[in-house]
Amino acid sequence: MTDVLIAGGGVTGLSAALFLARQGIRATLVERHPGTAMLPQARAFNPRTMEIYRAYGLEPDIRARASILADLPEMIGAATLAGEERFRVDLGARLRPAETVSPTDWGMVDQDELEQVLRAHAEEAGADVRFGTELVSYAQADGRAVVRDARDEYEIEASYLIAADGHRAGIRRGLGIGVDQVGETSHGVYFVFDADLTPVLRDRRFLLAYLDEPTVGTVLVPLRQAGRWMMGMPCPQAHDYTEQDCVELARAAIGVPDLDVRLVPPVPGWPHKISHSTSGAWVAQRYRAGRVFFAGDAAHVVPPAGSYGASTGIADAHNLAWKLAAVVKGEAGDALLDTYEDERRPVAQSTLETSLRLLHDRHHADGDEATRAEDLMLTLGYCYDSAAVLGAPPSALVEDPRTPSARPGSRAPHTWLTRDGIRLSTIDLFTGDFVLLAGPDATPWTTGARALGLTAHQLDVDFTAPDFLKTYDLTPTTATLIRPDGFIAWRTPPVSPDPEQDLRSALQSILSW
Numbered sequence: 001m002t003d004v005l006i007a008g009g010g011v012t013g014l015s016a017a018l019f020l021a022r023q024g025i026r027a028t029l030v031e032r033h034p035g036t037a038m039l040p041q042a043r044a045f046n047p048r049t050m051e052i053y054r055a056y057g058l059e060p061d062i063r064a065r066a067s068i069l070a071d072l073p074e075m076i077g078a079a080t081l082a083g084e085e086r087f088r089v090d091l092g093a094r095l096r097p098a099e100t101v102s103p104t105d106w107g108m109v110d111q112d113e114l115e116q117v118l119r120a121h122a123e124e125a126g127a128d129v130r131f132g133t134e135l136v137s138y139a140q141a142d143g144r145a146v147v148r149d150a151r152d153e154y155e156i157e158a159s160y161l162i163a164a165d166g167h168r169a170g171i172r173r174g175l176g177i178g179v180d181q182v183g184e185t186s187h188g189v190y191f192v193f194d195a196d197l198t199p200v201l202r203d204r205r206f207l208l209a210y211l212d213e214p215t216v217g218t219v220l221v222p223l224r225q226a227g228r229w230m231m232g233m234p235c236p237q238a239h240d241y242t243e244q245d246c247v248e249l250a251r252a253a254i255g256v257p258d259l260d261v262r263l264v265p266p267v268p269g270w271p272h273k274i275s276h277s278t279s280g281a282w283v284a285q286r287y288r289a290g291r292v293f294f295a296g297d298a299a300h301v302v303p304p305a306g307s308y309g310a311s312t313g314i315a316d317a318h319n320l321a322w323k324l325a326a327v328v329k330g331e332a333g334d335a336l337l338d339t340y341e342d343e344r345r346p347v348a349q350s351t352l353e354t355s356l357r358l359l360h361d362r363h364h365a366d367g368d369e370a371t372r373a374e375d376l377m378l379t380l381g382y383c384y385d386s387a388a389v390l391g392a393p394p395s396a397l398v399e400d401p402r403t404p405s406a407r408p409g410s411r412a413p414h415t416w417l418t419r420d421g422i423r424l425s426t427i428d429l430f431t432g433d434f435v436l437l438a439g440p441d442a443t444p445w446t447t448g449a450r451a452l453g454l455t456a457h458q459l460d461v462d463f464t465a466p467d468f469l470k471t472y473d474l475t476p477t478t479a480t481l482i483r484p485d486g487f488i489a490w491r492t493p494p495v496s497p498d499p500e501q502d503l504r505s506a507l508q509s510i511l512s513w
Contacts (some may be wrong), residue, residue: 001026001028001156001157001158002027002028002128002156002157002158002159002297003020003025003026003027003158003159003160003238003324003328003456004016004020004025004026004027004158004159004160004161004162004231004328005027005028005029005030005135005138005145005156005158005162006027006028006029006030006162006164006167006297006326007030007031007094007133007135007161007163007164007171008027008029008031008162008163008164008165008298009029009030009031009033009036009115009119009129009164010031010037010111010296010297011042011111011114011118011310011313011314012162012164012297012310012313012314012316012317013031013113013116013162013295013296013297013317014029014036014118014129014322015030015313015314015317015318016029016120016162016164016228016295016317016320017029017118017122017127017213017301018056018118018121018125019124019125019318019321019322019432020321020324020325021125021127021459022056022125022431022432023321023322023403023432023484024142024325024329025321025324025328025329026126026395027068027122027126027127027128027172028126028127028128028130028156028158029122029127029129029130030130030133030134030147031129031131031132031133031341032128032132032134032135032369033131033132034069034131034132034432035131036069036112036116036119036131037111037112037115037268037288038112038141038168038180039111039112039266040067040110040111040112041110041111041112041310042111042114042146042222042307042309042310043067043069043108043109043110043111043207043221043307044069044106044107044108044307045099045106045107045114045310045311046106046127046219046307046308046311046370047102047104047105047106047109047231047356047379047380048102048106048311048379048380048411049107049310049311049315050062050104050105050106050316050317050428051102051103051147051414051486052183052314052315052318052486053107054103054104054425054427054428055427055428055432055486056121056429056431056432058118059107059123059161060103060107060362061117061373062107062114062117062123063109064111065113065116065117066107066108066109067108067113067115067224068112068222068224069108069207069222069311069409070108070482071108071205072205072207072222073090073091073092073093073207073256073334074088074089074090074091074092074205074265075088075089075091075204075207075208075210076088076089076206076208076209076210077209077210078150078202078209078210078211078212079198079212079213079255080211080212080213080219080252080253080254080255081209081211081212081254081304082200082254082255082256083195083198083255084115090207092106093209095375095376095379095454096201097177097379097380097401098402099241099374100305100402100414100415101376101380101401102380102401102414102416102427103404103414103416103425103427103428103504104427106492108311109501111310112225113495114209129354129509130147130149131147132149132150133147133149134147134148134149134411135147135165135171136148136453137154138161138171138291138292140155140289140291140292141249141255141474143157143158143160143291143408144157144158144225145157145161146213151443155186159291159328159389160194160292160293160324160424161292161293162293162295162317162320162324162329163289163292163293163295163298164294164295164296164298164317165298166296166298166300166353167282167295167297167298169294169297169298169299171292171294171297171298172284172289172294172298172299174337176285177285177287177289177294177352178284178285179283179284180283180284180285180296180349181280181282182281182282182349182352182353182356183280183281183352183356184267184280184284185278185279185280186278186279186280186487187235187237187276187277187278188232188233188234188235188273188276188277188278188279188280189232189233189235189239189241189246189267189276189277189422190230190232190233190262190274190275190276191230191231191250191263191273191274192196192223192228192230192231192233192259192264192273193228193229193231193246193258193261193262193263193264193268194227194228194229194262194264195227195229195250195254195260196227197229197254197413197416199226199256200254200255200256201330206222207221207222208220208221209221210476211253212253213252213255214233214249214253215233215234215235216234217233217234218231218232218253219231219232219233220254221255221270226328227369228264229250230255230266231246231249231250231305232277233249233401234255234396235276235280236413237437241274243263243273243274244490246263246273246274247261247263248389249262250293253324258314261457276446279303279304280301281302281303281352281355281356282300282343282352283299283300283348283349284298284299284300284345287299287340287341287344287345288304288337288338288340289291290343290351291355293324293337293340294322295313295316295317296312296313296316297308297313299344299345299348300313300351300352301315301317301349302310302351302352302454303356304355308351308354308355308378309355311344312347312348312351312378312512313345315341315344316317316340318417318485319340319344319409319485320340321346321488322350322432322483322484322485323337323339323340324337325338325432325484326461326511331353331511331513332511332512332513333399333453333511333513334512335387336387336388336510336511336513338387339386339387340383340511342385342386342387343384343385343386345380345407346397347397348459349379350378350382350397352377352397354375357374358370376400376401376402376429377398377399377400378398379400379401380397380401380411381398381399381400381401381404381408381410381411382397383396383397383398383399383409383410384397384409384410384487385397385409385508386409387510387512388487388489388510388511389408389409389487389488389510390408390489390490390506390509390510391407391408391409391490391491392407394409394410400419401413403470404471405473406471406472406474406475406480406488406491407488407491408488408489408491409487409488409489410488410491411486411488412430412472412480412482412486412487412488413426413471413472414426414427414429414439415465415468415471415472416465416467416468417463417464418465419457419462419463419466420461421466424463425463426468427486429455429457429482430482430485431487432480432484433455433484434454434455434481434484434489434507435454435455435456435482436449436454436455436456436457436479436480436481436482436503437448437456437457437459437468437472437474437478437479437480437482438456438457438458438474438478439458439459439469439474439475439476439477439478439479439482440458440459440461440476441459441476441477441478442476442477442492443458443459443461444496444499444500445478445479445492445496445499445503446458446461446479447499447500448498448499448501448502448503449500449501449503451500452500452503452507454505456479457465473491474491475494477495478491478492478493478494479491479492480492481503481506481510482505483510489506489510490510491500492504
């Protein structure tokens, strides 16, 4: 018996297991592969993702596994690598949030390394992680799952199932839930090769090169081992490339016709050196089917531009985990779970549209200042409009995090504070529970919150922060209620005859109870 069964052991599934286990929920993860990812796959995780992991104490372990890309912040564009650069963009400078916006930065870590960190922390928190185990079936009526490992098939009873089974989305498809396509499906070929590119690099270093040869859309990425590269490019769906074909493709991309190129398996021991991929941009028409919830690539597929895909899935898990925990513990009604789709599906739709625009910009030009701002807004400025937020509907579902509104539905903004002589971010206070942040004269609200078992922090009593009231748009007598996922749920009135009852009523509404 488990509370939540998670099908899929990638970053989304492992994050869900970690978040649930940290909240005392019995979580069992099954993944058909024998272990975590063996390829880098995603190689950058946005500041919002790093804020989430920071609040759970994972940031130091993740930073310790930073990839070579952490020291290679620039992206270039050219016809060939040997040719003249068409553009060069310092992505670190362009995308790094100011210290007034976030306490952290992009996490330049390869997905295979991140998954190892997540697995270790999830298991330490009590999650039951079973690699080499495949979900065979799940019955909505009684929550009985059949799983298969190398030895046998057996049953697991689970109240809920998170389908984080990747872009093929076998669980979602099996339930007859389709997708809304955005843009066209594309096909690509990619391979890893060894070559000495010293003469054409000319002492240049980069994290990614967009090239026009042998076709527009070709991408070249350095790997961990010196002299090893990964190349990908669009191709016809049915085209079958030989090793010699790929050698010639690499030579064309580099711009050296007689370059010594040697294809190698992407992972030692793999039988194939050439891989094909199919990518598109779509979002599932539904995020919930009874006891089953779709997350990560099972719910949306995002083009690679912007490095949004994996981070969007992690945010799905973060949003869903606290809601499942509240329902499993008997603290919330089932309707709270419907707000998962209400909140996360619009974010996925906006992310797809932005990523498609960035894909065009980064293949053809640097992009304008509006595109840069949009990138930051989508990462840290998306807002929610659902029954789990009390207040007027937002005027827009995205805001500029450099000038946060601090209104219900928005991310609780970062500002620096001092508590017990230690400098912290407000983000560090949001670790999986409801939190009340209050002005210096809002003692009735903090008293009421603590009477209900909530964590409360009061300015000039529990912490000091010179910009707190302005950043959170509070007066000395008001307070704001932060959800377990770090989003603002409700803002109190200045005065109340019964703050405890007002807080109780607000929580009941937020939790659909």
